[in-house]
Amino acid sequence: MQFSFLSAMTSVLVAILLTACGGQGSGDQSGDQLQGDIKIDGSSTVYPITEAVAEEYRSVEPKVKISVALSGTGGGFKKFGRAEIDINDASRAIKEKEVELAKSNGVEFVELTVAFDGMAVVVNPQNDWCTDMTVEELKMLWSPEAQGKIVRWNQIRPEWPDEEVHLFGPGVESGTYDYFTEAIVGKSHSSRGDFTASEDDNVLVQGVASDKNALGFFGLAYYEENADKLKVIGIDDGNDENGTGPIKPSLETVKNKTYAPLGRPLFIYVNSEAGKRPEVQSFVSFYLDNMNDLSAEVGFIPLSDTETQNVKTIWTTFVEGLSASE
Amino acid sequence: MSKRFDINRTKDKLFRYFGVACTIFGLVMLAIFLISVLIEGLPRIDWGFFTSLPSRKPENAGILIPLLGTTWIMVLTSLIAIPFGVASGIYLEEYGKKNRLATIIEINITNLAGVPSIIYGLLALEVFVRLFGLGKSLLAGSLTLALLILPIIIVATREAIRAVPKTIREASYALGATKWQTTWHQVLPASSGGIVTGVILAISRAIGETAPLIVIGAMLYTTTIPTSPMDDFAILPIQIFNWLSRPQHGFIINATAAIIVLLAITFILNGIAIYLRNRWQKKVKW
Missing domain, CATH: 3.40.190.10 (Periplasmic binding protein-like II)
Structure with a gap:
């Protein structure tokens, strides 16, 4: 048998090299540049x-x-x-x-x-009852004690329907989760565990957009890109000094700090x-x-x-x- | 008697329908995936997509740097993993004694093939990046992936060598050939089809890996065209992952287009594997 194993392997390597194309070097520029x-x-x-x-x-x-x-x-x-x-x-x-x-x-x-960055709290557009929430209500809903107990909308506000709440939020390793729990629950990295978590915020957008009983939070940019599929709700922090009543996140309200406490630097x-x-x-x-x-x-x-x-x-x-x- | 015959025939038929259903299910899923990716991503692919640097505007962003990074990684990983993997396979199969130690090594190699890839990343961060001082370089990344696919190559090599009939070796020895001559001139050529297939499948897996390279600190944004193994680098899977998680829809389309490029590379590699296997299998005649 007259052929070398080495040449066979070499041709594999050459083939791999040829699979992807090469690039061109960047042109040199002279002058006293940094x-x-x-x-x-x-x-x-x-x-x-x-x-x-x-x-x-x-x-x-x-x-x-x-x-x-x-x-x-x-x-x-x-x-x-x-x-x-x-x-x-x-x-x-x-x-x-x-x-x-x-x-x-x-x-x-x-x-x-x-x-x-503002953190938007969003619900499904078909949700016609929830237009705003207080920080207290959010805290009741997201705190670790709520796990398995606060599971229906009418437990948050009695006039809301007797339907299940489905929660969506960023993964626990993200800074967004840390900030939300710090601002709402009062303790960083502490919340109920029975919510749908994803590191990819687009997954959360899909989740809330396709579930009438969903409630979720993520960065404002994700809401703005998907405003036709989601409904953002106003947040009332109970402090009249930075704006009265529920306030929705927007460029203006985050910038002037009235969208508290969910605006973050x-x-x-x-x-x-x-x-x-x-x-x-x-x-x-x-x-x-x-x-x-x-x-x-x-x-x-x-x-x-x-x-x-x-x-x-x-x-x-x-x-x-x-x-x-x- | 005939009743039992009928039952068995029915069973046979049922299993055939079940098999057909399973196959069609897999193919339909693959078709849906490919068609949706192609519809969304194909219009985005133009020359500029291959030659542009990262950008905040999806329509200006390109995959030049990650594509070059993936190419470098592919070549370096092959250069490291193939000699080590094939040589280990040959040793274990042809030279090594079949004792207790060999059994332990064998079990460990098979187990290594099942270790989650992120573990290799953590190991590599401490050993290659920090201890060896290689930094977040192409070389460190390639060593990591080489480690990851080494067990796959070793196992494939051993399987291929084992399939060579014992009579070939005995005939070679009978003519006075040494062990090395027998291995080099008879066993390896006869098993090369299987080895090459295993090697290319292993490399196809390596270029799709994300987790271990994120851990060792692969870049996402860099404008440096990689020219040496010590340069830092970006790779396609990390770029795809990042684009998918951005809010703007334009980036999702970019990600789909990059997926097509990565798929094309994998398909081409697999195509080469099949071609080489067919070619060599014809050549091997005793």
Whole structure:
């Protein structure tokens, strides 16, 4: 038998190589442009904003290479605390434990608010009874004690029909779930367990859209993209100082803080060591200059002018502090 | 007598209908899936889709970087997993003694094939990314996937080698050939069809894996064209996963289009496997 096994295997490899097409190298540009790598990780909620900023930044400083991974807010903070990444996208503030980890590795950082997100509480459009809920009612419905007990609409409000409530919410690993439980139940990561959970918010949209007795919550952007299939309800926090009665989430009500307590800030965290590098300074400044337009474009709520100014001041002071300490 | 005959005939018929129903069910499901994916995704595929970088606008976003990443991963994983897997298979089948240790190794290899892929990701994060200092590189990703498919390749190699008749080896020895000569010139060519099929099915599985590579920190957004095994990377399955979970409908269409590309790669790989198997099976004549 005259043929070599080695050549057979080689031809397999060549075949695999040929399966997918190759790309072209990027053109070189000269000039005194910034260079370097910026490593970003963290929340998938904040990702679209960072993606949009990085996309625009390409045309400003094409030689700065930006890479964004998606370990989630918590996973990102673990890497951030070990100085493996420069910036962490976060859909909640850093926790005490995560600050400790960063300190033990000598990592210092600054927290910058980049946008707001509203959490929409939605029902099926055929649901003609529920148009608003109080925070108290939501708490009664979602607290751990409600499991197996509060199962019908008329247990929430007696005038509502005697029908089952079907609950939908994001998976317990998501920052959205953490924030909702903190704001409504009063304790982060604590809720009833008998609801349909999914990490993919589009699954929740489908669930609520196809079930007359459903109630669910997720990011406002998912409601706005599917407004024809869902009905959003107003939330009354019982505090007249930030708007009277039930208030529905919208760009306006989240921005002016009357949609309480389900509006939340989104952050980026910048490592101090990284902040000393000119390309990181340039990128973060660009981020703060463009975040309001871009976050509106990808479905989030921009900061007000005063808030934007405050964040920019925090960043400039931080950078000045860094160069002073050198 | 004839009554029993009738009952058995009925049973036979019933089973045949059952078998047909099962087959049709599978095919119909596959057809529904393929048709819906093609209807939604095919119009989106154009040249720009293959050559564009990530974007917040679904119509401008492309799969250039993840497609290159998946290609790199596929090649590197093959380069690592094929020699190790095939050599281990040959050793265990032709050289290794059949003792207690061999039995333990055998059970472990079969078990490894059933370990959830995310476990390989966790192992790789500590060993390849941190301990070996490879970082979130293509090489680290490929080593992870190579580890994942190694058991599959070993098992396929052993099955293929075992199917070679013992008489072939004995004839070779009788002519004075050494063990290596027998393996290289007789056993491997005779079993190559089975080995190649196993290898390509294993690689098809590797390119669809998401979980272990998310754990080791594969990128979603990067503009770097990967040019060396130490570059960071993005892969198609993670891009698909992310697009599917975005609120804008345009991204869902992008995801469907990317699914078609990934399916095409897998189909082509499987096609190659079938072609090579048929070709070599004809060549092997004793």
